[in-house]
Amino acid sequence: MPINYYLFLSIALFCIGVAGVLTRRNAIIIFMCIELMLNSVNLLLVAFSKMHQHALGVVNANAGIDGQIFVFFIMVVAAAEVSVGLAIIVMMYRNTHSTDVNFLNRLKH
Amino acid sequence: MNSINLVWLVPVLPLAGFLINGLFRNSMSKSFSGIIGSLTILAAFVLSLLIFGQVRQEGFRPVVVTLFDFISAGKLQIPFAFQVDQLSSLFLLIITGVGFLIHVYSTSYMKEEEGPHFARYFAYLNLFVFFMLLLVLGANYVILFIGWEGVGLCSYLLIGYWFKNMDYGNAAKKAFIMNRIGDLGFLIAIFVLINQFGSVSFGEIFPAATHTPIPVLTAITLLLFVGATGKSAQIPLYTWLPDAMAGPTPVSALIHAATMVTAGIYMIARSNILYTLTPVTGTVVAVIGLATALLAATIALKQNDIKKVLAYSTVSQLGYMFLGLGVGAYTGAVFHVMTHAFFKALLFLGAGSVISAMHHEQDIRKMGGLKKHMPITHLTFLIGCIAIAGIPPFSGFFSKDEILAGAFAKSPVYYIIGVFTALLTAFYMFRLYATTFLGKFRGTDDKAHHLHESPAAVTFPLIVLALLAAGAGFLGIPEVFAKDAHWLEHFLSPVFEASTQLQATGGQPFDKGMELALMGVSVAVALIGTIWAVTKFSRKPELEEATGFGKVLANKWYVDEFYNAVIVRPLDLLSKFFGFIEKYVIDWIVNGIGRLVQYGSRQIRLLQSGQVGAYVLLMVVGILVLFLVQLFVKK
Numbered sequence: 227m228p229i230n231y232y233l234f235l236s237i238a239l240f241c242i243g244v245a246g247v248l249t250r251r252n253a254i255i256i257f258m259c260i261e262l263m264l265n266s267v268n269l270l271l272v273a274f275s276k277m278h279q280h281a282l283g284v285v286n287a288n289a290g291i292d293g294q295i296f297v298f299f300i301m302v303v304a305a306a307e308v309s310v311g312l313a314i315i316v317m318m319y320r321n322t323h324s325t326d327v328n329f330l331n332r333l334k335h
Numbered sequence: 336m337n338s339i340n341l342v343w344l345v346p347v348l349p350l351a352g353f354l355i356n357g358l359f360r361n362s363m364s365k366s367f368s369g370i371i372g373s374l375t376i377l378a379a380f381v382l383s384l385l386i387f388g389q390v391r392q393e394g395f396r397p398v399v400v401t402l403f404d405f406i407s408a409g410k411l412q413i414p415f416a417f418q419v420d421q422l423s424s425l426f427l428l429i430i431t432g433v434g435f436l437i438h439v440y441s442t443s444y445m446k447e448e449e450g451p452h453f454a455r456y457f458a459y460l461n462l463f464v465f466f467m468l469l470l471v472l473g474a475n476y477v478i479l480f481i482g483w484e485g486v487g488l489c490s491y492l493l494i495g496y497w498f499k500n501m502d503y504g505n506a507a508k509k510a511f512i513m514n515r516i517g518d519l520g521f522l523i524a525i526f527v528l529i530n531q532f533g534s535v536s537f538g539e540i541f542p543a544a545t546h547t548p549i550p551v552l553t554a555i556t557l558l559l560f561v562g563a564t565g566k567s568a569q570i571p572l573y574t575w576l577p578d579a580m581a582g583p584t585p586v587s588a589l590i591h592a593a594t595m596v597t598a599g600i601y602m603i604a605r606s607n608i609l610y611t612l613t614p615v616t617g618t619v620v621a622v623i624g625l626a627t628a629l630l631a632a633t634i635a636l637k638q639n640d641i642k643k644v645l646a647y648s649t650v651s652q653l654g655y656m657f658l659g660l661g662v663g664a665y666t667g668a669v670f671h672v673m674t675h676a677f678f679k680a681l682l683f684l685g686a687g688s689v690i691s692a693m694h695h696e697q698d699i700r701k702m703g704g705l706k707k708h709m710p711i712t713h714l715t716f717l718i719g720c721i722a723i724a725g726i727p728p729f730s731g732f733f734s735k736d737e738i739l740a741g742a743f744a745k746s747p748v749y750y751i752i753g754v755f756t757a758l759l760t761a762f763y764m765f766r767l768y769a770t771t772f773l774g775k776f777r778g779t780d781d782k783a784h785h786l787h788e789s790p791a792a793v794t795f796p797l798i799v800l801a802l803l804a805a806g807a808g809f810l811g812i813p814e815v816f817a818k819d820a821h822w823l824e825h826f827l828s829p830v831f832e833a834s835t836q837l838q839a840t841g842g843q844p845f846d847k848g849m850e851l852a853l854m855g856v857s858v859a860v861a862l863i864g865t866i867w868a869v870t871k872f873s874r875k876p877e878l879e880e881a882t883g884f885g886k887v888l889a890n891k892w893y894v895d896e897f898y899n900a901v902i903v904r905p906l907d908l909l910s911k912f913f914g915f916i917e918k919y920v921i922d923w924i925v926n927g928i929g930r931l932v933q934y935g936s937r938q939i940r941l942l943q944s945g946q947v948g949a950y951v952l953l954m955v956v957g958i959l960v961l962f963l964v965q966l967f968v969k970k
Contacts, residue, residue: 248952327947 232273239266253315253325257308264304268297338385339398339419345382345427346468348375352461360454368450369442372457376438376464380431383424390424391826399474399538406477413535418474422669422830426471426601429676433593434464436796440684441585443792444691456496460589463489467594471601475536476525479602483521483566486595487514493590494582503581510575517565517572524558527551541608541833549613556609556616560623563599568650569627569657574895576650580642584687587642592649592679597672600656604830607665611834621661621745625752628654630892632759636766637881637889640697641686644767648723649679651760655738658753663838664741665831666824670811671734673823677807678722678731681800685716688789688797689771693782699767700878704776708786711794713772715801720768722804724761725861730808732861736854737813743853750853754860761864769872777876815850 239262246259275293282289315325322329352375356368363371389395397420406413417423438460445456463486470482488511495507525535531551532540544552563569568576568591579591590596603610603620610617628651635647652675659668690697692709706713722729725736735757743750776783788794812820828835881889890896942953 244955248948248955 229277236266236270251326271297342417345379346465348379349461349464353458356454356458360451365453368454368457373438376435380435383427383431387424413477416474417472421827423471430467433680437585437589440796443790459492477535490590493586494579506578506581510579513572513575514565517562520558520561524555527555544608553613556613567596567599567653573650577646580646588680588683592683593676600672603660607834611837617661621658624654624657628756632756634891635763637885641699659738662741662745666827667737674730674734674807678719678804681719681804685712688712688793692786699770701778702771703774706772709788715797718801720764729805733808733811758860758864761861762868765865765868766872769869770876773873815847
C-alpha cells in the first residue's frame with residue numbers, strides 16, 4: 227500500500243488527539259486522546275520502517291528495523307505514563323469529587 | 336650639603352602640619368596646634384634659606400628635581416617635578432617667611448576660637464602654604480595648576496572659616512566660583528600648550544617658543560591671562576576679593592595680600608618669554624592692569640571698612656604688577672610682588688591689631704586717635720602707609736617706580752594714568768591712616784577703656800614686616816643712583832634672559848635726566864596726596880554718608896549689581912527653564928517608560944489564567960509556529 231495512506235491516517239489520528247486534549251473537560255477523555263496521539267506516532271513509525279525495508283531489503287536484511295524497536299520504547303513509556311496519570315486523576319477525584327480540569331486553576335495566583 | 340635635593344621637603348612639611356592639625360584637632364591643646372602649625376612653616380623657611388643660599392651662587396642653572404611620573408599617556412609625559420631656580424627660590428622665601436610671621440600672629444588673633452576650630456584654622460593655613468609652594472615650585476604647568484586650584488580651595492575654606500554665618504559662606508563661594516571661571520581659561524591654555532608643544536614642562540616649552548607661530552602663542556598667553564585675572568583679582572573677575580574680607584584678618588593678610596593673589600604674577604613672570612613674543616597680549620595685560628589699578632583706587636577713596644580699603648588697595652597694586660608685566664618690566668613686577676607682600680601683609684596685620692583692640696569693630700568712622708593707645712601698631716602701620724604710597728626711601732617707591740619707568744618707555748599715557756593712580760593711592764591710604772589713628776576717638780566710652788596695644792605675638796610680626804617694608808627697597812636700587820646696584824635684577828636675570836634679549840632689539844633706554852625727572856614727579860605726587868589727605872582727615876574725618884559721585888564710588892561703581900543683572904539673573908532664569916524641562920519633559924519620558932512597562936505587564940498577565948487547557952493550547956500553537964518557520968525559512 228502506498229505510504230501516503232498510512233501518513234494521512236496517522237496525521238488524522240494525531241490531530242484528533244490534539245483537538246481532544248485541548249477541548250475536552252473530562253480528565254480521562256484527555257488521557258485517552260494523549261494515548262491516541264502516542265499510538266498515531268507508533269503507526270507512523272511502523273509504516274516508515276516497512277517502507278525502508280522494502281527499499282533496502284536486498285542490501286541489508288535488517289534495514290528499517292529501528293522504527294519498530296522505537297515503537298516498543300514508546301509503548302513502554304505510554305504504559306508508565308498512564309499509570310502515573312491515572313494515579314493523579316484518582317487523587318484529583320478524591321480531593322474535588324469531579325474530573326473537570328477547568329476546576330484546577332490555582333496556577334492563576 | 337645639597338639642600339636642593341631636599342626641596343620636596345619644603346611643601347611636605349606644611350602638608351604634614353595640615354594632617355596633624357586636621358586629624359588630631361579634637362585632642363590637641365590650642366598652644367600645641369599653634370606650635371605645630373607655625374613650626375612646620377619655620378622649618379620650611381629655614382630650608383628655603385638654605386636653598387636660596389645655593390641658588391645665589393654665580394652661574395647657577397635651574398635644577399629640575401623629579402619626584403615621580405605623574406601622568407604618562409603615550410607621548411605626553413608629565414612628571415611630578417620641581418624646578419629650583421632664582422624665581423622659585425625667591426618666592427619660596429616670601430611665602431614661607433611672611434607665612435611664618437602670619438602663623439605666629441594668628442596664634443594670638445584666633446585665641447578666642449575653641450580647640451578643634453583653632454586647629455582647623457591652622458590646618459587650612461598649612462594646607463594653603465603647601466599648595467602655594469607647589470605652585471611656585473612646579474616645573475610644568477600641570478603642577479602649577481594643581482597648586483593654583485589648591486590655593487583657590489583653601490581660600491574658600493578660610494574665607495568661610497566662620498561657617499555659621501551665611502554671608503561669609505556666600506563670600507567664600509563667590510571667591511571660589513570666580514576663581515574657577517579663570518581656571519577654565521588656564522585649563523584651555525594647557526590643552527593648547529599640549530597640542531602645540533606636546534609637553535607642559537617649562538624646560539621644553541620655553542626654548543621652543545621662539546619657533547612657534549605667533550597667533551597660537553597669543554591664544555595661549557591670553558588664556559593664561561584669563562586664569563590670572565581670576566586668581567589675581569583683575570577686571571572683570573576682581574569682585575570676589577573685597578567680599579573675601581569676611582575671613583579672619585590674618586587670612587586676608589596671607590592669601591589676599593602676600594601670596595595667593597600673586598600667583599597670577601608668578602605664572603606670567605615664569606612664562607615671560609611667551610609674553611615677550613606676543614605684544615598684543617602684552618598690551619591687553621598692561622591695559623587691564625592699569626584700568627584695574629585706577630578703578631580699585633577710586634573705589635578705595637570712599638570705603639569705610641578698614642579691611643575693604645586694604646582689599647581694594649590690593650586689587651589696585653596687583654593692577655600695577657600686571658602693568659609691569661604687560662610692558663615687559665618683569666623684574667619690576669616681581670620686585671613689587673615682594674615689597675607688596677611685606678607692606679600689604681603689614682597693613683593687614685596692623686588692621687587686625689586695630690580690629691582686635693576695637694572688639695571687632697571695623698568701621699573707621701568709629702575709630703580715631705588710636706595713636707596714643709597703640710603705639711607699635713601705629714608706627715608700623717604708618718611705615719606701611721608710607722611704603723605703599725611710594726615715598727622714598729621705603730620699599731614701595733623703588734618697586735613702583737621701576738614699573739612706572741617701564742610703563743613710560745612703552746607709552747607716556749600709561750605713565751600718566753599710573754602716576755594719577757599713585758596719587759589716589761597715597762590719598763586713600765593716608766585717609767585711612769588719619770581717620771583711624773589721628774584725631775579724637777569717636778567710639779563709645781566703653782570701647783575707649785579697653786583700648787590697649789596688642790600682645791607680642793601680634794606686634795613682633797608687625798615690627799619684622801615694618802623693617803622689611805622699610806628696607807626691602809634697597810635690594811633694587813635703580814641704575815641712576817648707583818651702577819650695578821640692582822641686586823634683584825642681577826639675581827633674576829637668568830630667568831628673564833631670553834625676554835631681555837628680545838626686548839633689547841626695540842626701543843631705546845632713556846637718559847639719566849629723564850629717569851630722575853620721572854622719579855621726581857612720582858615722589859612729588861605721592862607727597863602731595865599724603866599731605867593733603869593727612870591734613871584734611873586728621874582735622875575733619877569723613878563721617879557723613881557719601882553723596883553724588885562719591886556715592887557711586889562708595890557703591891563700587893555698582894559693578895556687583897551689574898554682574899547680578901547681566902550674568903547671575905539670566906543664568907538663574909536659564910536654570911529655572913531647564914529645571915522645568917527636566918521635570919516635565921525628561922522625567923515625563925523616563926517615568927512614561929515605566930508606565931508603559933507596567934501597562935504591558937498588566938495586559939500580558941491576563942495570559943496567566945490558571946487554566947491548564949489554555950497553556951496546552953499555547954504550547955501546541957508554539958510548536959506549530961516553529962514547524963512552519965523551519966519549513967519556510969531556507970537555510
